[in-house]
Every structure is written in C-alpha cells, then in structure tokens.
Amino acid sequence: MATPTKGKAPARAAKERSPALDNALRDHQPGAGQTDEATALGNAGEIHQEAAAENDAAAFLTDNFGHRLSDNQNSLRAGMRGPTLIEDFILREKIFHFDHERIPERIVHARGSGAHGVFEVTRAIPDLTRAGLFQKKGQTCPVFVRFSTVAGGAGSIDTPRDVRGFAVKFYTDEGNWDLVGNNIPVFFIQDAMKFPDLVHSVKMEADRGYPQAASAHDTFWDFIGLMPESMHMIMWAMSDRAIPRTLRMMEGFGVHTFRFVNAAGEGRFVKFHWKPVLGMESLIWDEAVKVAGADPDFHRRDLFESIAAGHFPAWDLGVQVFDEEFAASQPYDVLDATKLIPEEDVPVEIVGRMTLNRNVDNFFAETEQVAFLPSNVIPGIDFSNDPLLQGRLFSYLDTQKSRLGTTNFHQIPVNAPKCPFHNMQRDGLMQTLVPTGRANYEPNSLDEAGEDSGPRACPETGFTSFRENGERHDPTEKVRVRADLFADHYSQAALFFHSQTESEQAHIASALVFELSKVALEHVRARVVSRLRNIDETLAQRVADGLAMDLPEKAPAARQPVKMKPSDALSIQKQAKKTFAGRKVGILFAEGSDKATIDKLKAGVEEAGGTVFLVAPKVGGIPVKGGTLKADGKLDGSPSVLFDAVASVLMPEAAAKLAMQGAAVQWFMDAYGHCKTIAHCNGTRIILEKAGVEPDEGVVPNEKLLEVGPVRHFAREPKVRDLA
Ligand code: HDD
Numbered sequence: 196m197a198t199p200t201k202g203k204a205p206a207r208a209a210k211e212r213s214p215a216l217d218n219a220l221r222d223h224q225p226g227a228g229q230t231d232e233a234t235a236l237g238n239a240g241e242i243h244q245e246a247a248a249e250n251d252a253a254a255f256l257t258d259n260f261g262h263r264l265s266d267n268q269n270s271l272r273a274g275m276r277g278p279t280l281i282e283d284f285i286l287r288e289k290i291f292h293f294d295h296e297r298i299p300e301r302i303v304h305a306r307g308s309g310a311h312g313v314f315e316v317t318r319a320i321p322d323l324t325r326a327g328l329f330q331k332k333g334q335t336c337p338v339f340v341r342f343s344t345v346a347g348g349a350g351s352i353d354t355p356r357d358v359r360g361f362a363v364k365f366y367t368d369e370g371n372w373d374l375v376g377n378n379i380p381v382f383f384i385q386d387a388m389k390f391p392d393l394v395h396s397v398k399m400e401a402d403r404g405y406p407q408a409a410s411a412h413d414t415f416w417d418f419i420g421l422m423p424e425s426m427h428m429i430m431w432a433m434s435d436r437a438i439p440r441t442l443r444m445m446e447g448f449g450v451h452t453f454r455f456v457n458a459a460g461e462g463r464f465v466k467f468h469w470k471p472v473l474g475m476e477s478l479i480w481d482e483a484v485k486v487a488g489a490d491p492d493f494h495r496r497d498l499f500e501s502i503a504a505g506h507f508p509a510w511d512l513g514v515q516v517f518d519e520e521f522a523a524s525q526p527y528d529v530l531d532a533t534k535l536i537p538e539e540d541v542p543v544e545i546v547g548r549m550t551l552n553r554n555v556d557n558f559f560a561e562t563e564q565v566a567f568l569p570s571n572v573i574p575g576i577d578f579s580n581d582p583l584l585q586g587r588l589f590s591y592l593d594t595q596k597s598r599l600g601t602t603n604f605h606q607i608p609v610n611a612p613k614c615p616f617h618n619m620q621r622d623g624l625m626q627t628l629v630p631t632g633r634a635n636y637e638p639n640s641l642d643e644a645g646e647d648s649g650p651r652a653c654p655e656t657g658f659t660s661f662r663e664n665g666e667r668h669d670p671t672e673k674v675r676v677r678a679d680l681f682a683d684h685y686s687q688a689a690l691f692f693h694s695q696t697e698s699e700q701a702h703i704a705s706a707l708v709f710e711l712s713k714v715a716l717e718h719v720r721a722r723v724v725s726r727l728r729n730i731d732e733t734l735a736q737r738v739a740d741g742l743a744m745d746l747p748e749k750a751p752a753a754r755q756p757v758k759m760k761p762s763d764a765l766s767i768q769k770q771a772k773k774t775f776a777g778r779k780v781g782i783l784f785a786e787g788s789d790k791a792t793i794d795k796l797k798a799g800v801e802e803a804g805g806t807v808f809l810v811a812p813k814v815g816g817i818p819v820k821g822g823t824l825k826a827d828g829k830l831d832g833s834p835s836v837l838f839d840a841v842a843s844v845l846m847p848e849a850a851a852k853l854a855m856q857g858a859a860v861q862w863f864m865d866a867y868g869h870c871k872t873i874a875h876c877n878g879t880r881i882i883l884e885k886a887g888v889e890p891d892e893g894v895v896p897n898e899k900l901l902e903v904g905p906v907r908h909f910a911r912e913p914k915v916r917d918l919a
C-alpha cells in the first residue's frame with residue numbers, strides 16, 4: 196500500500212542525486228527562481244534513497260498496485276520533445292485518480308470541521324435507560340464530532356449568520372449512536388415534507404447561483420414569510436446564537452424529543468443538550484463579516500489549533516427527562532420540533548462529558564466521509580413520533596448512498612462501529628470485507644453439517660422498539676394533518692425574544708433589518724414584519740423603522756399565542772462567563788517595546804488559561820528592549836477581530852509611526868467597536884485617540900487586563916453603532 200513518506204533528510208550534493216531526479220531538476224529549472232524548489236525535490240529524492248538503503252519498503256513511492264516508481268517528475272515521452280505515450284500507466288493512474296477525487300458535497304451542512312474525542316459518563320442513569328453506555332459512572336466511549344454551517348458550500352466561510360450543525364457519533368459497545376443536532380434547540384419547520392423547500396429557499400437562488408452561505412435574500416425570506424411555524428427559529432437565527440465566536444463555545448441540542456427506555460421497558464421522553472465547558476461566546480455581526488475576510492477558516496483553524504495545543508474543548512451532556520403527563524399538560528406539543536422545553540420547567544441534568552482530544556489525520560477520509568444517521572440508536576434510546584424526526588430517519592441513510600457511492604459506506608473506518616458487527620448482508624459496490632463461509636441467509640441449519648451457520652437475532656439484548664404508545668394517535672387513520680398545538684407559532688418566539696437582554700434584543704432587531712434590507716421584494720419584507728407583530732409589537736416597529744416602511748397589518752395567528760415566563764437559560768449574555776480559558780489575547784508590539792512587560796502580560800494570560808498571539812508590523816525578529824522578539828502574525832494580517840481581547844506595549848515613537856497606518860488604527864477601532872477589552876500602555880494613547888477609543892470600564896492599563904478579563908462591554912455598543 197502506498198504510504199506517504201515522512202522524514203528528515205540532510206542536504207546532499209547534486210552529484211550524488213539519482214539520475215531521475217537530476218533529469219527532473221534539469222527539466223524544471225528554466226530560471227534561478229526555482230532553486231529552492233529544486234532543493235526540496237533533491238531532499239525528497241534523498242529520503243527515498245536513504246530509505247532504500249534501510250530497506251524500508253514503505254518509504255518507496257509506488258502506484259496503487261504496489262509498483263515502485265523510478266521517476267515522479269516526468270511523463271513518458273516519445274523522444275526528448277515528443278508527445279506523451281499512452282502506455283505511461285503511471286501518469287494515467289495518477290491523473291485518473293486525481294480526476295475523481297471529489298465526491299458530491301452534502302446538500303446541507305457541506306462545510307464542516309471534525310474531531311475525535313471521548314465521552315465519559317459522569318452520572319449513571321440505569322433507571323432511565325437500558326443503554327449500556329449509561330449504566331456506570333466513569334464508563335467511556337470514543338466519539339467523532341462534526342460541526343458545520345448549513346447553507347454554504349464546502350469551501351464557504353466559517354462565520355456566516357447560520358445555524359451550526361453539531362453531530363456526534365458515539366461508538367458504543369452496542370453499536371453507533373448518532374446524535375445529529377444543531378446549536379439551536381428548535382427548527383424552522385415541523386414536518387420533514389417541507390425540508391427540501393426550506394433548503395432550496397436558503398441556498399443560492401436557482402437562476403443566478405448566489406448568494407453563497409447567506410440567508411439574506413429574497414427566496415429565503417419569501418419562504419419564511421409564508422411559513423409562520425418558522426418564526427421561533429427565526430428569532431434564534433437572527434440572534435447571536437447564529438454567529439458563534441468559536442465552535443468550542445456554543446451549545447448543542449438533539450432538538451427532537453427522543454425516548455429513553457429502561458430495562459423494565461418503561462419509557463420517558465428525553466431532550467438532549469450539550470453545554471460548553473468554556474461557556475458561550477458569540478461574535479458581533481460587524482465582526483463576523485470582518486472575520487470572514489481576515490480568516491475564512493476561523494472556526495476550523497480555532498478547533499484544530501486548540502486541540503493540537505492540548506486545549507481540549509469539552510461539553511457536558513445534559514438531559515431533560517419528562518413523562519407523558521408533563522407533556523400533555525404543556526401549552527405546546529413536545530413532538531413539535533419548533534418548540535423547546537424551558538429549563539426552568541424541566542431542569543437539564545448533566546450525565547456525561549465529551550472531550551475532543553484528537554484532530555483528524557486526514558480531512559477527506561474522516562471529516563468528509565463521516566456519515567451521520569439519526570436512525571443510529573442503541574437499545575434504551577428510541578425515537579418519538581415527531582414528524583420532522585420521522586422524515587430524517589429516511590433521509591440520512593439515503594443521502595449517504597449518493598455522497599459515498601455505496602451501500603457499504605459503513606465500512607469506511609470513521610463510520611464503522613467499534614464493536615463487532617455481523618449479519619447476512621453481502622456484496623455491493625466497494626465491499627471491502629471478505630465474509631467467509633456459505634451462511635449468507637437465515638434461518639439455516641448449516642451448523643448441523645459442522646459449518647459456521649452465522650449470527651442470529653437476540654430478543655434479550657437486541658434493539659426493541661418502545662411498545663407503548665403514549666403519543667396519543669389513532670393508528671387506524673391515515674391522515675395528512677398536524678396536531679392542534681402545532682398551530683401555535685408565536686408563543687415560544689415571544690418567549691425567546693423576551694428572555695434576551697436589551698442588547699441581545701437590539702441585535703435581533705438589527706439582524707432582521709439587515710437581512711430584510713437585502714430582500715428586494717417589498718411584499719416579502721412586509722409579510723415578515725406583519726408576522727413579527729405577533730411576537731412583539733415593539734420589535735415589529737423597530738424593524739419597520741429600520742427599513743423605513745410603514746408598519747403592515749398584523750398577520751392573523753392560526754392559534755392565539757399564550758404568555759410564557761421568560762427563561763434566562765435562553766440568553767447568552769445572562770450566562771456570560773468571565774474567564775480567560777480558551778480565549779485568545781492579541782498583544783501589539785513594535786520596535787523598542789519592552790520585552791519584560793510583554794512577557795509578564797503573556798505569562799498572566801497563560802496562567803489564567805488563555806493564549807497570547809503576538810502581533811507586530813513585521814513577523815521576523817524585531818529589536819525590542821531586552822532582546823529581539825518574533826511576532827506570531829503581521830499587523831495587517833492579524834486584525835483584532837481574531838482575538839477576544841487586545842493589549843499593546845508600544846514606545847511613543849513606534850506608536851506615533853503606527854498611528855499613521857490604517858491597519859493599526861483599525862486594530863483598536865474594531866476592538867472598541869466590538870466591545871472588547873482594550874489593555875494598553877501610555878505610549879499607545881496616540882493611536883487610541885485616532886481610533887476614537889473613549890475611556891470606559893473596558894479600556895484599561897495593561898496591569899488591569901487580568902482583572903477585567905476578555906469579556907464584552909456591551910454598555911459601549913450604543914456609542915459605536917446605530918442599532919435598530
Ligand atoms: Fe439534517 C445533514 C442536523 C433536519 C436531511 N443535518 C445534517 C447535519 C446535521 C443536521 C448536523 C450534518 C451531519 C454531518 O456533519 O455530516 N437536520 C439536522 C437537524 C435537523 C435536521 C438538527 C432538525 C431538527 N435534515 C433535517 C431534515 C432532513 C434532513 C428534516 C430531511 C428530511 N440533513 C439531511 C441530509 C443531510 C443532513 C440531506 C445532508 C448530509 C447528510 O445528511 O449526511 O440528509
């Protein structure tokens with residue numbers, strides 16, 4: 196099997212190189228500019244030769260059938276300047292493979308980032324579920340997680356306003372359990388029947404092929420305006436939840452109501468929650484837009500680098516467990532995925548912790564090929580009759596065939612269970628297992644003839660569907676309808692809005708204005724605003740004012756909303772954590788800066804659990820007071836949007852020079868505008884003044900950085916931005 200070559204190779208004189216490599220270098224050296232590349236080629240050739248000496252077969256470059264290559268630089272030609280020969284099987288195989296290296300991207304959630312980790316049970320719950328995983332405290336199982344945006348293509352930016360996918364594959368001893376959720380606990384639609392319409396409307400418009408990774412366009416809002424059930428989700432999608440600062444700092448939800456079933460066969464409803472140990476953080480919209488330019492891979496890079504540095508992100512798994520009686524007494528239907536259950540009504544009990552501790556070795560093999568199936572459940576966890584969930588149980592299995600090309604996609608390492616699996620399924624495209632014997636059907640009596648008769652079903656330990664029907668339906672009727680309470684589209688939208696802080700409400704109103712301002716069809720804008728009136732009259736008025744339009748008539752509600760008690764758990768700001776853990780501080784320095792001050796700041800932040808990123812006008816060694824210092828990033832390539840807080844250590848002369856540079860002024864202007872803590876020395880004042888930074892509790896001397904922390908100072912926001 197071809198194995199990528201790893202290793203270090205000392206330089207070797209040109210005369211010692213292999214003839215093939217010399218040939219390659221000669222033909223590839225039209226000018227002096229390629230010398231470095233040539234050296235690199237020389238080194239690569241060297242690795243192989245040394246490896247040969249050690250007789251390490253894995254170090255040889257081969258084709259896919261194991262034939263060693265003598266030259267990986269030149270195709271086979273008829274003479275020095277002649278055409279390429281079709282007999283060149285090495286060239287043909289290489290290009291053939293390359294031509295087919297892409298698979299269809301996911302129809303939704305195409306852009307994603309994955310990592311491996313471990314889940315550990317912190318509280319056994321055998322009374323609730325028979326799932327083996329939850330029987331004992333301390334029990335662990337490996338997991339694979341993929342986070343994603345929904346609307347954009349695989350190569351789109353990481354920070355659009357969008358829902359984030361939060362899909363977890365637990366490789367349990369009883370088979371894979373996939374909890375395929377989002378970072379928002381409710382959904383746009385109630386019935387899977389509407390999913391293709393929803394997705395078509397939000398994706399690039401059919402005729403023009405844009406916008407990419409954006410909901411701010413006609414077709415999305417046209418659909419939304421005509422689907423009042425989406426209003427609760429719209430409140431979330433327009434809130435700061437849809438622009439998380441990092442993937443490590445967002446909540447996750449299983450969304451649907453599921454079932455726990457214990458060993459006695461008793462069932463209870465359950466909702467799953469992931470609570471980030473680092474707390475929740477979001478971007479500010481202006482920041483999200485700028486991050487998209489500064490680092491389109493912002494979230495992917497952050498996840499990868501955090502794990503690589505040993506700062507493993509973690510989430511607590513929580514469950515809300517309730518019975519039929521509770522469900523029947525609520526003003527909403529628990530089978531409706533556009534509704535949540537307030538944590539104040541049913542507390543979230545923490546039962547485990549997931550820690551992501553290993554990056555993928557290969558993005559395509561793992562993150563791209565991972566296939567999540569909501570239908571992957573284990574004994575003790577079952578579905579409910581939620582019509583959205585029921586449709587998903589079909590869709591995911593189906594889509595994997597189209598993406599991965601074969602019904603044997605479960606054999607791809609990232610998808611394969613880590614417990615044994617055996618059945619009578621055989622053959623199919625890309626079968627990579629070699630089942631032995633004749634037992635590919637059952638029942639059979641081959642064992643009576645001394646042959647292996649294969650596996651059998653096991654009624655005691657096998658998966659059994661929950662038998663009771665506590666979900667009150669009449670199975671003798673075939674109907675295309677929704678249950679009555681599904682018609683309440685506004686109570687929980689209002690609950691969410693009224694649970695937010697003033698600043699969060701302003702963000703929602705402004706997001707609605709922004710999105711609808713991109714909608715060219717005026718009747719679509721008006722319809723959406725007419726629906727907002729059912730959520731909150733002042734919100735509707737603010738949005739109408741922001742769009743300079745008359746307040747339209749209130750849309751009739753299919754069912755009169757009820758008043759629900761606000762829930763603090765729904766607000767990010769009310770739960771903000773003051774911590775450096777997982778946060779990054781950018782420190783600006785330049786020629787002449789005091790190294791001791793920088794070192795002290797850095798040590799303080801690191802001790803508090805944060806990381807520091809040094810920014811300077813140049814990245815090489817910069818002469819500073821006390822030696823030379825290398826920056827991690829160049830000023831104009833490291834804008835302050837990449838950090839949670841900033842600090843600066845500058846001599847007055849260097850600061851005066853920087854005050855003439857847009858990148859430096861913008862650095863502070865943005866940090867201020869994004870309500871971040873700005874720690875600074877006296878020398879920096881000249882830039883702060885130019886950047887319009889006014890004193891407040893978040894603009895502090897460097898010595899106060901640790902005390903103030905990398906929190907947002909939202910009280911500053913009205914000074915820097917006109918919010919709706
Ligand atoms: Fe879905 C992917 C989450 C409704 C059909 N979905 C997908 C992923 C996540 C979700 C996180 C990415 C998985 C990965 O990383 O590979 N989807 C949800 C949630 C939903 C939801 C939380 C509602 C509560 N989805 C939903 C419906 C349907 C689909 C109603 C279809 C009827 N979803 C798909 C899909 C995808 C998918 C087309 C695309 C790629 C894939 O499945 O593997 O089948």
